[in-house]
Amino acid sequence: MNRCNILSVSATIALGLALLGSTAGTIAGAAEIRLLSAVAxxxxxxxxxxxFEKISGHKITVAYGTAGAxxxxxxxxxxxxxxxxxxxxIDRLQAQGKVIAGERVIFAKVGVGAFVRKGAAKPDISSADAFKRAVLAAASITYPDPAGGGASGIYVDGLLERLGIAAxxxxKTKLLPPTEKLYGSVASGDVEIGFNQISEILAQPTVELAGPLPSAIQNYTQFAPGIVTGSTRADAARALVAFLSSPRAESVLKAKGFE
Incomplete structure (x- = not known):
């Protein structure tokens, strides 16, 4: 969690932990929470x-999609x-009145990385110049189709433009949805290098992280929850926000590739 958010988060954590304590182990206080989450x-x-379900007594139903979706x-x-x-x-949804304003907490961020077929040679992407040379030398590359609204696909697409090599x-570029097709194309050898958010790459057993983009051209996506306006389970949702901001959750997030 970013240091700049510590003070703003503390009140949310205190409230959420109180809710966790009051609902844990009680059937009457349990709620079924519907969560929509970015696939990263x-x-x-x-x-x-x-x-979270064990601690709070609440149940969560989750559906995934790109951040935009x-x-x-x-x-x-x-x-x-x-x-x-x-x-x-989340800021956009707050401005539209779709999520409750004033409750945004950034609890994780993740950068973009390159991946290759498991066991394949890893390209040198240690600097911006090395990245450019590696991409130009590759027989083919892939990243999530920007039209799907995924942050990494939008960023890589723009990065190639800024480096002057998009045309x-x-x-040599295959735009694919951020699903098995993206990783399968690299795992099979059909595509040489892929790009996506590091957390998603680490979760794929058939490909290997070649490394993060160099700091000069890295892009971090910050993630925040928003409690949907009109939800009848807002208190339970706040308990989930508090849990995601806790040290207990932070250790899991780090293990999964988040900062």
């Missing part, structure tokens, strides 16, 4: 849900109690 958080959320679902009125998306998306790379 999938590995961490899946690991954290059982722990889950924000759009809330914007269009899909029933949910809490949404986790990129910080700018040269276009014939």
């Amino acid at each position: 958080l999938h590995p961490a959320i899946d690991a954290l849900i059982p722990d 889950v924000a759009d679902r809330v914007q269009k009125g899909e029933a949910a109690d809490i949404v986790i998306s990129s910080a700018p998306m 040269e790379m276009k014939p």
Whole structure:
């Protein structure tokens, strides 16, 4: 968790921990929470849900999508109690009145990394110049289709433009959805290098993280939860926010590739 958020988070944590204590082990206080989450958080959320359910007594139903897609679902009125998306998306939803204002807490961030087939040689991407050379030398690359609203795909697409190599790379680029197809294309050897958020790469057993993008061209996506306006389970949702901001959850997030 970022230091700048410690003070703003403390009140939320205190409230959430009180709610956790009051509902733990009680059937009457249990709620069923509907969560829409950015898919980059999938590995961490899946690991954290059982722990939260055990501590709080609440139950969570979760659906995943790109950061843009889950924000759009809330914007269009899909029933949910809490949404986790990129910080700018949550800000947009707050401005639209779709999530409760003044409760945004950044609890994790993740950078973009390159991945290759397991056991394959890793390209040198230790600097911006090395990254550019490695991409130009690659027979093919892939990253999530920006049209799907994923933060990493949008960023890599723009990065190639800024480096002045987008036109040269276009014939060698396969835009794929951030699912098995993205990783399968690299695992099978059809594509040489892939790019996505590090947390998602680490969760894939058939590919290997080649490394994060160098700091000069790295991009971090910050994630924040938003409690959906009109939710009848807002207190339970706040307990989940507090849990995600706790040291207990932070250790799991770090293990899954988040900072």
